[in-house]
Amino acid sequence: MVIAPAPKNAAQLAAKVRHLLVEQASAAMTSVLPLVQERLSTLMNEAAPSREMQVRRDAWMAYQRFKERWRDGTVQAWQTGLLPTSKSAPLSVASALELVGTEAVENKITASRLALDLMEKAAQDVNSLRKRLKFLNRDQELSARDIVHPEVLLLQLVEQWEASGLSRESWQLVTAVVQRHFNEHLQKTYALCNAELVAQGVLPVVDFTPKFNPSQASQTSAPGATAPGQSAKAHPRRRAEDRVPQAGMEGLQNFPGMAGDGGGARRGPERRQGRAQGLLEQVGRLLGGFFQSGSAQGHYAGPSAPLMSALAQQPRLSEASYVVPAGGPQLAHPVVLERVVKELRQQSADLKGQAQNDNEKAIIELVALMFQSILQEDRIPTGVRVWFARLQMPVLRIALAEPDFFNKLDHPARKLIDHMGSCVMGFDASGISSAAMETEIKRIVQVIEQYPETGDRVYRRVYEEFQTFLKQHLTQKPVNQKVQGVAEQLEQKETLTIQYTIELRDLLKDMPVRDEIREFLYKVWAEVLAVSAVRQGSQHAETLLFKKTATDLIWAASAKPNRADRARVIANLPDLLQCLRNGMGLMGVQRSAQDAHIKIISDTLADAFMSKTEAIADDQIQALAARLANLEDYISDDNPEELPLDSQSIEELLGIEATALDVLSSGGGTASPAMLEWAREITLGAWFTLDHNNQIAQVQYVWRSPLGHLHLFANNLGHSYLIQTARLAAYLHAGLISPNEEEPLMMRATRDALGKIQANPERLLA
Numbered sequence: 001m002v003i004a005p006a007p008k009n010a011a012q013l014a015a016k017v018r019h020l021l022v023e024q025a026s027a028a029m030t031s032v033l034p035l036v037q038e039r040l041s042t043l044m045n046e047a048a049p050s051r052e053m054q055v056r057r058d059a060w061m062a063y064q065r066f067k068e069r070w071r072d073g074t075v076q077a078w079q080t081g082l083l084p085t086s087k088s089a090p091l092s093v094a095s096a097l098e099l100v101g102t103e104a105v106e107n108k109i110t111a112s113r114l115a116l117d118l119m120e121k122a123a124q125d126v127n128s129l130r131k132r133l134k135f136l137n138r139d140q141e142l143s144a145r146d147i148v149h150p151e152v153l154l155l156q157l158v159e160q161w162e163a164s165g166l167s168r169e170s171w172q173l174v175t176a177v178v179q180r181h182f183n184e185h186l187q188k189t190y191a192l193c194n195a196e197l198v199a200q201g202v203l204p205v206v207d208f209t210p211k212f213n214p215s216q217a218s219q220t221s222a223p224g225a226t227a228p229g230q231s232a233k234a235h236p237r238r239r240a241e242d243r244v245p246q247a248g249m250e251g252l253q254n255f256p257g258m259a260g261d262g263g264g265a266r267r268g269p270e271r272r273q274g275r276a277q278g279l280l281e282q283v284g285r286l287l288g289g290f291f292q293s294g295s296a297q298g299h300y301a302g303p304s305a306p307l308m309s310a311l312a313q314q315p316r317l318s319e320a321s322y323v324v325p326a327g328g329p330q331l332a333h334p335v336v337l338e339r340v341v342k343e344l345r346q347q348s349a350d351l352k353g354q355a356q357n358d359n360e361k362a363i364i365e366l367v368a369l370m371f372q373s374i375l376q377e378d379r380i381p382t383g384v385r386v387w388f389a390r391l392q393m394p395v396l397r398i399a400l401a402e403p404d405f406f407n408k409l410d411h412p413a414r415k416l417i418d419h420m421g422s423c424v425m426g427f428d429a430s431g432i433s434s435a436a437m438e439t440e441i442k443r444i445v446q447v448i449e450q451y452p453e454t455g456d457r458v459y460r461r462v463y464e465e466f467q468t469f470l471k472q473h474l475t476q477k478p479v480n481q482k483v484q485g486v487a488e489q490l491e492q493k494e495t496l497t498i499q500y501t502i503e504l505r506d507l508l509k510d511m512p513v514r515d516e517i518r519e520f521l522y523k524v525w526a527e528v529l530a531v532s533a534v535r536q537g538s539q540h541a542e543t544l545l546f547k548k549t550a551t552d553l554i555w556a557a558s559a560k561p562n563r564a565d566r567a568r569v570i571a572n573l574p575d576l577l578q579c580l581r582n583g584m585g586l587m588g589v590q591r592s593a594q595d596a597h598i599k600i601i602s603d604t605l606a607d608a609f610m611s612k613t614e615a616i617a618d619d620q621i622q623a624l625a626a627r628l629a630n631l632e633d634y635i636s637d638d639n640p641e642e643l644p645l646d647s648q649s650i651e652e653l654l655g656i657e658a659t660a661l662d663v664l665s666s667g668g669g670t671a672s673p674a675m676l677e678w679a680r681e682i683t684l685g686a687w688f689t690l691d692h693n694n695q696i697a698q699v700q701y702v703w704r705s706p707l708g709h710l711h712l713f714a715n716n717l718g719h720s721y722l723i724q725t726a727r728l729a730a731y732l733h734a735g736l737i738s739p740n741e742e743e744p745l746m747m748r749a750t751r752d753a754l755g756k757i758q759a760n761p762e763r764l765l766a
Helices: 010-044 050-081 102-136 150-163 168-199 214-218 246-254 269-286 305-312 334-354 358-375 382-389 392-401 412-424 432-450 457-473 478-508 515-536 541-556 563-586 591-609 618-629 647-654 673-681 725-734 745-759
Strands: 661-664 687-692 695-704 710-714 720-724 737-739
Touching (some): 102 150, 150 168, 334 382, 478 618, 478 695, 515 541, 673 725, 710 725
């Protein structure tokens, strides 16, 4: 960078711009309050499972109390951030390895996500402002805690939410609203700050010469070569076979899958699980036993400080690896991937030169070979593989510091890479959906790179965020959105009908209610309540009226020896009967069927009028009314697996002929409990082969209903398949639906790595 002389009032200009930034952000903070209020109110009126409705109610009530405290606390924190701060001292290796509070880590990750989303839209303005402030600071780097950084500014917004008394759970309900609002306002704010400095003549001249020099890359030493400045005597070479644990190498030759064992055969979940666990045990033996469960901690004291220091100093893969055409999406050329692989090999060789023992060298080589396998997976689009490559060093840090990485199949880093890999195995690399997926993977990688010291917690958090992304992304196609909406309503309606019927039976079991009234309430009115709750919300005025009608009907059908009670029945009867008709009309009951129900109810009420029925005490009626008004708070989530489901009912709800949808309601036989469990655990985005009516289709798992009873698969041609859990398990059992991946990406990479070590043991400790 070529530096022009800074103005004499540089410090005052910098302070003025930072004050302007905080002033505009504070104004945005005030204007976001009613938007959050509106969002929470909207959620209160939407139908949802009872537990989720309780969360929404709690969030709405807490927000009424603490919203001003959130605003004031955030603004105050921003004002404090304007105070002078000293430059951060460089972190030592010991401090870099210190534990960070879980809440602090989650707050930073959340803020980072907000900041990255903002940078997608305002990167030029943000970076320009930082360059101008750096220029005013005589080219000295800005403090990492400078309020001008979006991640610092937005961190206060996140931290003050919980500090004000609002819950982290409620933050998830309003994140989208807050993010959209601040993206719009802060983008304008950064542009305004730049304009202010430009008006004052702050225009540093920047040299845009690329920092990456291809000639330097070609001069790097080959993998395994002695690093510059290292003496060959410092690392005497012995035959690797003499130093590799022999039990590990012997086991490699006999381990299933290393020499081929029918990998294409269809396997059940238990066999795949056992096979994968056996592979991890093999890795444990290869690494000297430390990573086997139950092993003594004395085998390995953890990563050495010199190695972790060298790892922290490794540069990120060159940004020149990314070819960005004007106005187009970020792309990567196959030649670029070769360059990335070469850089990673050199980094691994350098790190092995800093390793202090054989275990560290073995771990470095094993991780390097695993990622080499991933980067050679040609079913993954090239651009995505480049982003996967940037995970090698963060994953190596985890592998060195946490034995669980090699010991547990469900380690967060493994699960994240496996899930991302399974989602990109089947999409068209040139399609719009792939661009959104690649953008999300890029964001995840950047977050992980930003917080390398947080261990597996950052992987846990971004994995949760990736799952949230998939729920929104995979159902973006109009057909899938419509089917999803209808299926959700169908599931809610059928489930609530069953639950309301069970609850009504429980409420009335000890009350003297005529069988005719019981039959009507169980078989008709429970469904009326369910339909109204799904369409309008459980606390909507009409739904509450229908609940009250149930109580009024029970009371009216009880004996009426008292003249005042009889007069009350006569006065209220027209409204009661009309409400009953309205409810039956809501669920589509024909007029003739309505007349039949009303006739039975009228005859029962006539008997009650003449005291031919039993009386019900007032306190019982009051208790029943209170219970019915909040019926959703008492029902459980223990629902049946099978719901009434067919193409005709779906078409009626869609209002069109469902030509782009198949409802899989038969076939497959009976599934075992293990297959049912497998059906419940399928990850969103995974690709399968579906055999339906002798037609083979490649389908992606795009949606699971909120209560877990319905599942939606879709192919790339816009056709969808809706299936229930029990039926899905039966299809899995019969092989009518089979996963395209025999084993997860990381497991395949581990198997490939062990195969290469078996073929050339010297490379492990070279």
